[in-house]
Each structure stands twice: as structure tokens, then as C-alpha cells.
Amino acid sequence: MAKNKLKTLPNHLGIYIRVSTQQQANEGISTHEQRESGISKANLLGWTYTIYDDSAQSGSISYLDRPGMRQLMLDVDAGKLGGMFSVDIDRWSRDGKYEEPQIIISIFKSSGIKIFTPSGELNLQDPNIEFMSRIQGLTSSYYRIQTQIKIKRALVQSAKEGNAGGGPLLPYGYKKVKKLLVINPEEAKVVELIFKMYIDGKGTFVIADYLNMNKIPTRRNLIQNGQMTIKRGERRKANGEVIPEGKVIKSGDDFRWRDKTVLGMLKNPIYKGQRRYRELTVESPIIIDPIVFDTVQNLIEDKKHFREAPYSKSGATVNKFLLKGLIKCGQCGQSFYGKKELI
Template sequence: MRKDVKRVAIYIRVSTYEQAQEGYSIDEQKERLVQYCKAMGWVVSEIYIDPGFSGSNLERPGLQKLIAEIKAYDSVLVYKLDRISRSQKDTMYLIEDVFLKNDVDFVSMSESFDTSTPFGRAAVGLLATFAQLERENIKERMTMGMKGRARKGYWKGTSRPPIGYDYKDGNLEVNDYEAMQIRELFTIAANGIPNMPYNVKNMARYLSKKYSNKYGNWTDSTGITYTIQNKVYIGMVKYKDEYFPGNHMPLIDNELFEKANSRLNAYLSSFGEHSTYTKYMLSGLTVCGICGRPYYR
């Protein structure tokens, strides 16, 4: 049950010199907020300060300490709403999941925003609506940006560029040593390995004995299948289910790509789930003396 005197935690943030010049300095905020508490008859229990921190995220020592100690207060007071966060999503998280969840009111002095009042609680709903709109707009801009990059021939860009390429300055650049491995992979996928049954595991064993790559070796059978099916090696880039001509150099020609995939697909169709995965240790090692195909159980 709450005491008659409201226990208030004051939160202050300043990120730049310009804000200090505009009247948001730490001392100025502190003085105004303390005076506001006196006028309201509230007790200032603690003041949390984050000097020189952006409001774009929640990774601020003062704010994290406030969150950890939130149960000790009845209200959190800020000078202005953007002092707590410049992200509507983060603002809603703090108000709904940190403050109100712990029965703590949130008050912004400048905007007269107070969740202890009916109007303040209604404003939370409006903020939630705008936060959702912001998230949708961000998602749409990201989608348009990624598709736009693909249309211009740029690879999507991740921390895991395809084997055979390095990702530098927004472009795929040929890694000569890995490119040699890719060409050999497509050759054995198209023509088979001499004196070895045609299967993905044998391709993995064959390449792993000879080469390594930026991700280790070639023991991942699923990765080999994905690599053979990846059109990046014939100079294409993909966004969702659409392909666009890429700016990077192809590692193989279309004829070899089609031949390798045609044979691989025929093999995958014949063996289904057993083509890349085996349950038993000797699966795929015992072969038929007549047709040369491996046995699976």
C-alpha cells in the first residue's frame, strides 16, 4: 500500500553540448525537477543521471540502475519525455513493462504527462499506437532498402558471406583459394567423383580431405547442398524469392550450374531424407555391388 507522501525517482539525461545550450543541462533539469517535487509535496528519494548518453537505446548506467531499483518508488519524474528515451518502442516498454507493472507512475514535467491520471493512461494508448506505426515504418523502409539493393545488384550483406567470396565495402570480392574449391565442388556435383558412389556425404569427405574454408571444412552435408543450389555463383543476388543480376564476378558458368543441380536434384529425389542425413554410423558406406548405390536404413 502506498504512503501518503509520494516517493519519487528523478531521471536526468543529457547527450550533447547543444542540448545543454538549449536549457537541458543536468543542473538545470535537476533544479526544475526538485522544485516541481516540492510544489507537489513529493519526496525526492533518488536522482539518476546519465551524462553524455544517447536516448536511442536503453543501455545507460543510470537508467539500468533505476530499472533495477524501481520497486523502491511511487513515481518516476523526468523533465521531458525524450529524456527517458527517443524511441517510442523503448518508451512504451519502460512505461508498461517496468513502471506500471510495478505500480509506479511516470510523470513528464514539461508535457504534463502523468500516468496516475485518466488522461495520462489514455495517452499511453496513443503512444502505443504511434510506437506500432514507427515499427511498421522502420520495417517497410528496411524491406524497401534490401530489395532496392538487390535490384542494383548488391548482395544482401551479412556476417556470413558465401564461400568463394569476401564481403568488403558492400561488395562481394572473389576469394581465389575458396573460389577454386567452389569450382571443384560444382565439377564433382555435375560429374561425380571417380571410384566413389554419388552422394553428398562423399562430396563432403572428398573436399574436407583437400581443403578448408573460412567456416572450417566441408563436413556439413546440408551446407554443400545449399552451396550447389546457390545462384550467387552464377552472378545472381536474391531477395526473398526474386533473383537479380549481381555486380559480383560469377565463379562458374550457367551450364555447369545447371548440370550440377540437375544431377543433385535427381539424387535428392531418389533418396529423400536419407540423401543428406543418416541415422546410423555405417549408412551410406555399404554399397550395392550391382548398381554401386549406397545402402540406407
């Protein structure tokens, strides 16, 4: 960033807005209030102003990745601002590494711009005020880290106590009763069927097709009246056509069993009583006998090397293993599979 100390800066105020849901709920500092407070300050100074809005942007996100703060910093560097207003230093950054608040303060100091808050002006050229501002920046980062630790501890303890957690999409086969994770009998039968079919030699594609043909509902079909609204970003088709971002409603046949869904269930240890929660493993109600579950994991590992047909260097298919899963050993009952060799 360039130094603008010797430049004559314009009477133009940058008003920075950012608010977290928790901050807004606890202190009532809404984006509207921040905006009005900044505009009032600009009017009091007799300055023009520009608003830099990072609403719904977490302070843990780098200032380079927050559009409002990034543009403000660029304008500071270009000498377009004579001052900056925000309701508090903790709006600038809550970087978990304690670095960014200090970087931002250094940039503001070297630029020579004036810093305003509702409490008055922060003169960063004053060593005492600079020191206290840097301490406040450290405190903001520390507060965020401590809050994350407390939340994580609470969630882990809740999982240990058997609580199902938030959100409607619990693992298939389970439901929430008085906040506890319990077995859903009807869905548990489907889980057992999936494991049985796989042990009997059926692949994940075959199992998914069977579930779809027999109209066995997915988890998405069972909640929210079978509808889900998703937000998609801008996409580009292979032909170059641009599909703008927007909301898409999915329902009915959009929610079908997929081979990846089946494979994910087959590999999820929650069904043998080991629920994964971040780095923690806690007990869960058992749907699949642990011996059966481990047998399936061995089958998955064995089949991993033969799931796709091998290809030659030219890209032509060499062998599709048409008899895959059809020929079995007369002694152990396991299926024979072809071996992939690249030509």
C-alpha cells in the same frame, strides 16, 4: 499489477535509461545525458533514486524481456517508487503491435506514481494528458514500423541492383567490387570442384576432408587475418562444470571445412544465379550451370533417406551400409544405397 492509488508512495524516483544508436547519433541523447538529467530531477525534488538501465536494448523488445524496464515495473507494482523519469515516452516501448506502450501507460496510471520528463510532469490522471500520452505511444510504434519498411525497401532495391551488401562473409565464390557482387575466380574453382565431387559420388564428409587435407582455405581463413573474436554466453559441460561467458579468439585450424558447410553450399541457389534475399529472389552471377545444380539437388534428395544408419529399438546399429557409394548401376551410373528398416 496491483493498484497503489490509495497508498502513500515513497519519495523515490525511478530513472529509466534506454537509447538506440540512431537516436544517440541524431539527437545526442546519450545514456550519460539521460542519467544526469534524471539525477538532477531527483535532486531538485529532494528524492532518492534508482537507475534502471536498458542501454543497447531495442524498444521493440518486450518490456518483460528488458531487465531494466522489467525491474522498474516490478518496483512500481510493489509500491517502491513514487515517480518515474525518462527523457521521452518512446523510451518505454516501440512495440510493433501498438500494445505495450498502452499497457505501460495504464500500469503507471493505476499505480498513482508521478511521471517526469525534461519538459515537466505528465499527470496521467488528467484525461487530456493521458490521451496525448497514448497518442505519443502509438506514434512511437508507428514510427518504428515505418522505419523498418523503408530500410527493407532500400535493402531489397540494393539487392536487385546487384549490390553485395554489408559484412565480409559473402557466399564462398564471390567478392565485392565497388559494392557489386562478382565472381571470385579462385574460389569459384573450389565451388565447381565441390559440385563435381558430389556428382562423382563423394559425400559431404569426404569432400570436406579433401578440402582440409589440401589446405584449401575457408572463407574465414581468408578474412580478418584468419582470426575471429566471438562472444560466448555461459555454458555448462556434461559433467556440470560451468564455463563463464566471455570472448574467445578463433583462428587457424578452428576454421575447417565441415560437412554441413559443404552441404549448405551444394543447396545454395546463388550458384545457379538465384540469390535469396529474405522473401525475394534476385539474379546473381552464375558459377554452376543450372542443370548441374538441379542434378545435385536430386541427388541430395535421393540420399536424404540413407544418410544415417538405421537403429534397432535398443539403440544398436543394424546396418552401417559399408558399401554405400561403392556399387553403381551399370546403366545409369547412379550409386546403390541400402534401405533403412527399423526392427
